[in-house]
Amino acid sequence: xxxxxxxxxxxxxxxxxxxxxxxxxxxxxxxxxxxxxxxxxxxxxxxxxxxxxxxxxxxxxxxxxxxxxxxxxxxxxxxxxxxxxxxx
Amino acid sequence: xxxxxxxxxxxxxxxxxxxxxxxxxxxxxxxxxxxxxxxxxxxxxxxxxxxxxxxxxxxxxxxxxxxxxxxxxxxxxxxxxxxxxxxxxxxxxxxxxxxxxxxxxxxxxxxxxxxxxxxxxxxxxxxxxxxxxxxxxxxxxxxxxxxxxxxxxxxxxxxxxxxxxxxxxxxxxxxxxxxxxxxxxxxxxxxxxxxxxxxxxxxxxxxxxxxxxxxxxxxxxxxxxxxxxxxxxxxxxxxxxxxxxxxxxxxxxxxxxxxxxxxxxxxxxxxxxxxxxxxxxxxxxxxxxxxxxxxxxxxxxxxxxxxxxxxxxxxxxxxxxxxxxxxxxxxxxxxxxxxxxxxxxxxxxxxxxxxxxxxxxxxxxxxxxxxxxxxxxxxxxxxxxxxxxxxxxxxxxxxxxxxxxxxxxxxxxxxxxxxxxxxxxxxxxxxxxxxxxxxxxxxxxxxxxxxxxxxxxxxxxxxxxxxxxxxxxxxxxxxxxxxxxxxxxxxxxxxxxxxxxxxxxxxxxxxxxxxxxxxxxxxxxxxxxxxxxxxxxxxxxxxxxxxxxx
Numbered sequence: 288x289x290x291x292x293x294x295x296x297x298x299x300x301x302x303x304x305x306x307x308x309x310x311x312x313x314x315x316x317x318x319x320x321x322x323x324x325x326x327x328x329x330x331x332x333x334x335x336x337x338x339x340x341x342x343x344x345x346x347x348x349x350x351x352x353x354x355x356x357x358x359x360x361x362x363x364x365x366x367x368x369x370x371x372x373x374x375x
Numbered sequence: 376x377x378x379x380x381x382x383x384x385x386x387x388x389x390x391x392x393x394x395x396x397x398x399x400x401x402x403x404x405x406x407x408x409x410x411x412x413x414x415x416x417x418x419x420x421x422x423x424x425x426x427x428x429x430x431x432x433x434x435x436x437x438x439x440x441x442x443x444x445x446x447x448x449x450x451x452x453x454x455x456x457x458x459x460x461x462x463x464x465x466x467x468x469x470x471x472x473x474x475x476x477x478x479x480x481x482x483x484x485x486x487x488x489x490x491x492x493x494x495x496x497x498x499x500x501x502x503x504x505x506x507x508x509x510x511x512x513x514x515x516x517x518x519x520x521x522x523x524x525x526x527x528x529x530x531x532x533x534x535x536x537x538x539x540x541x542x543x544x545x546x547x548x549x550x551x552x553x554x555x556x557x558x559x560x561x562x563x564x565x566x567x568x569x570x571x572x573x574x575x576x577x578x579x580x581x582x583x584x585x586x587x588x589x590x591x592x593x594x595x596x597x598x599x600x601x602x603x604x605x606x607x608x609x610x611x612x613x614x615x616x617x618x619x620x621x622x623x624x625x626x627x628x629x630x631x632x633x634x635x636x637x638x639x640x641x642x643x644x645x646x647x648x649x650x651x652x653x654x655x656x657x658x659x660x661x662x663x664x665x666x667x668x669x670x671x672x673x674x675x676x677x678x679x680x681x682x683x684x685x686x687x688x689x690x691x692x693x694x695x696x697x698x699x700x701x702x703x704x705x706x707x708x709x710x711x712x713x714x715x716x717x718x719x720x721x722x723x724x725x726x727x728x729x730x731x732x733x734x735x736x737x738x739x740x741x742x743x744x745x746x747x748x749x750x751x752x753x754x755x756x757x758x759x760x761x762x763x764x765x766x767x768x769x770x771x772x773x774x775x776x777x778x779x780x781x782x783x784x785x786x787x788x789x790x791x792x793x794x795x796x797x798x799x800x801x802x803x804x805x806x807x808x809x810x811x812x813x814x815x816x817x818x819x820x821x822x823x824x825x826x827x828x829x830x831x832x833x834x835x836x837x838x839x840x841x842x843x844x845x846x847x848x849x850x851x852x853x854x855x856x857x858x859x860x861x862x863x864x865x866x867x868x869x870x871x872x873x874x875x876x877x878x879x880x881x882x883x884x885x886x887x888x889x890x891x892x893x894x895x896x897x898x899x900x901x902x903x904x905x906x907x908x909x910x911x912x913x914x915x916x917x918x919x920x921x922x923x924x925x
Contacts (some may be wrong), residue, residue: 326916327882327915332916333916334822337825343824346917346921349920355414
């Protein structure tokens with residue numbers, strides 16, 4: 288899977304799960320401030336990410352998430368830990 | 376003669392083969408409630424119930440909670456019956472003792488309500504209600520076979536190997552009733568026969584739960600003292616003169632508890648539940664059971680003067696799981712203790728029966744209405760996964776937590792957490808039939824691992840507090856003289872009367888989790904322990920990931 292594909296997948300999840308406008312989503316978009324998600328939405332997001340990676344979410348990494356790019360980085364790291372190659 | 380014996384066949388039994396739509400094995404609470412539900416919801420189907428015993432017997436499991444009561448009232452129309460023939464229950468109530476077990480009842484700290492709860496529940500005399508239900512079911516057209524032993528069961532499984540299929544294309548078994556023997560064929564088969572479950576044995580479904588090794592012994596007393604005509608006026612006024620007797624009263628100790636449950640007509644069920652390691656075989660006998668109770672002043676005070684023990688029973692291992700609850704596609708189902716059992720502390724047994732019977736009735740109704748088999752099988756798989764999830768979540772309330780039980784401060788925290796979660800996550804969804812909503816269930820099941828992790832995290836937090844309290848000798852410090860309202864954390868009860876948006880449920884969950892954790896942090900501060908994470912409020916997802924809560 289490529290980084291671009293991961294980004295596309297995350298964007299797709301955000302649009303579908305939270306009914307966001309794709310045009311509003313950029314890598315630097317802050318989840319709470321810019322995209323108006325809240326702590327409850329975050330649970331749904333982690334459920335989705337769990338299904339994407341098939342792995343338990345690392346609590347330390349989860350705490351650091353602020354932006355869309357942070358999610359992409361987390362998913363890349365999870366794939367890397369699982370031995371799934373991620374290409375540029 | 377007991378009530379049920381009147382329904383047994385006393386004349387010659389017709390040995391002709393029987394063909395029925397639904398056969399129910401077992402005429403206890405689960406089987407009789409299901410028979411009633413089927414007659415009410417699907418009167419066009421014939422229902423036959425086979426009960427091995429000729430008489431109903433003394434059984435444990437008298438206390439219903441808010442899901443089961445809702446099922447009995449709303450689904451089965453038993454409200455008037457229950458108020459006229461059984462006892463309204465005054466919630467759960469907990470008392471705490473000294474290390475020497477010598478506190479007087481009126482000195483014990485107490486968790487309980489000062490009035491009957493707004494969402495009703497009942498104390499039921501199992502022997503009486505089962506006989507009454509048999510009578511009602513017979514009048515409603517259920518083919519009742521009492522003193523009828525079902526054996527040589529052969530399930531018909533459509534996709535199974537040839538030896539898993541019957542020539543008739545229906546489930547088949549033989550019944551021995553009196554001197555007669557006759558074959559039975561049934562389109563749908565429900566096993567409600569309790570721990571002896573024929574289907575569980577045939578399909579090798581039973582799963583041991585060594586991680587929760589809990590035993591029990593219990594008996595019925597008459598001529599016990601009246602808790603509500605007891606002690607000083609101030610003690611009775613503390614709970615607004617509400618009827619403490621009508622509660623499921625728990626006397627709580629480290630590793631075990633003793634229940635007092637009124638059965639009406641002057642009978643009191645008294646039981647012990649605890650770690651298998653402290654169970655003694657002598658407790659199976661009246662002398663041993665009485666000797667054990669004698670070592671607990673408050674409980675014994677209620678019995679010692681005049682009370683007579685009528686009978687005593689025991690189980691050395693209460694909990695067990697099942698690999699499967701339902702096979703909707705193949706038209707067989709388990710309900711009640713034929714499937715699984717967790718722990719009686721919060722009386723969840725009849726809650727499980729309620730959810731299971733609703734799901735079974737729903738699957739039979741859909742099947743009967745012609746819904747394709749593949750769809751029934753898919754629904755059955757979702758219902759089955761939900762029940763196994765429900766079982767796991769319930770077991771997490773108790774597993775490794777028996778050491779917490781006897782400390783007022785620790786159980787108060789745990790109770791407040793458990794009762795709030797119960798109303799928010801389990802009871803209210805049942806009241807609004809969300810347990811039969813496939814979309815809702817699939818949504819819940821996607822979050823299953825997160826919910827279980829959240830419950831596990833709280834379990835660890837309670838265990839950490841318990842270890843700290845024990846190490847510092849604080850375990851019993853608040854066990855005398857305190858009182859706590861048992862429903863103080865259910866301040867969202869008004870919201871539960873109508874279905875709530877999912878987000879509202881989760882916000883309530885977040886508020887419950889943060890409220891309990893904040894109180895836990897205060898207790899940890901008392902122990903001189905600095906929590907990590909240190910924030911007093913966390914976003915909901917942090918409770919549901921794999922890191923400690925403090």
